[in-house]
Amino acid sequence: MLTWLAVALLAGAAVVAIGWGLRRADELGRPRRFPWVTVALLLAMGAGAAVPGVLRASQERRLGGAASVLAGARVAVRCQSFGGAFVDAGPELGYVRWRADGSPEPWTLIKRDQCRHLAAYARSDKRRPTRDQVVAVHVLTHEAMHLSGRLDEAVAECAAVQRDAQTARLLGAGPADAAELAGAYWRNVYPLMPEGYRSGECRAGGAMDERLPDAPWLAPLPP
Numbered sequence: 001m002l003t004w005l006a007v008a009l010l011a012g013a014a015v016v017a018i019g020w021g022l023r024r025a026d027e028l029g030r031p032r033r034f035p036w037v038t039v040a041l042l043l044a045m046g047a048g049a050a051v052p053g054v055l056r057a058s059q060e061r062r063l064g065g066a067a068s069v070l071a072g073a074r075v076a077v078r079c080q081s082f083g084g085a086f087v088d089a090g091p092e093l094g095y096v097r098w099r100a101d102g103s104p105e106p107w108t109l110i111k112r113d114q115c116r117h118l119a120a121y122a123r124s125d126k127r128r129p130t131r132d133q134v135v136a137v138h139v140l141t142h143e144a145m146h147l148s149g150r151l152d153e154a155v156a157e158c159a160a161v162q163r164d165a166q167t168a169r170l171l172g173a174g175p176a177d178a179a180e181l182a183g184a185y186w187r188n189v190y191p192l193m194p195e196g197y198r199s200g201e202c203r204a205g206g207a208m209d210e211r212l213p214d215a216p217w218l219a220p221l222p223p
C-alpha cells in the first residue's frame, strides 16, 4: 500500500514538472517559475513512502537466498506487510501453500514480527540472540523444510532443528555462535512444541536423525 502511495507521489512530481515544461509562460507571456517547492515535497514524500518497501524487498532477497540453500531449490521468502499483519489473526509464525498434488508452492510467508526479529538478528553480532531471534531463525528453517517437500509438521520440524545452525551461518553467524543458537532452540523451545510437531524419533540415533554435522544434539552445552 505504502509502495503504491510512493509511486503515486513520484508520478505526481513528474506530472507537475512535465506540466511546467509544456507551458513555461503564463497567459500574458511571462515566464512561469519552476514549481520547486511542490516538486521537492512530492519527491521527498514519495521517497519516504518507498523506504519500507525497499527495505522489505532487500530483506526478502536475503532470506530467500538462505531458504533456497536450505530447501535445495530456488524459493522465495515474503515478509508480511503492515497491512497484512493488521488483518491477520492466525497463530502460526509462517506458512507454505500446498498444491492439490501435495507439492509446495515455491514461496513462504513469514509473519511481520518474525521478519523483524530476523532483521534484528542479521544486524546483530550474533553472540547473544534473544529467544525471539532464535525462534525466528528456526521459523525460516522450518518453512524452508516445507519448501523442500516435507509436508508433515514433525518431519519438517526435526529436519529444521538439524539445520538451524546452517541457517544462522547463512545469515552471517560464526560456526560457534550458530551451533549455540541451534542448541538453544533444541533445549529450550523444541520440548515445548505442540504434540504434532514433536517426535520421539527426533534424537541422536532416532529414525529422524539425518546424521548431519549440525545436529543440535551434538552441540556442546554452553558454559
Ligand SMILES: [Zn+2]
Pocket: 142, 146, 153, 156
Ligand atoms: Zn510447519
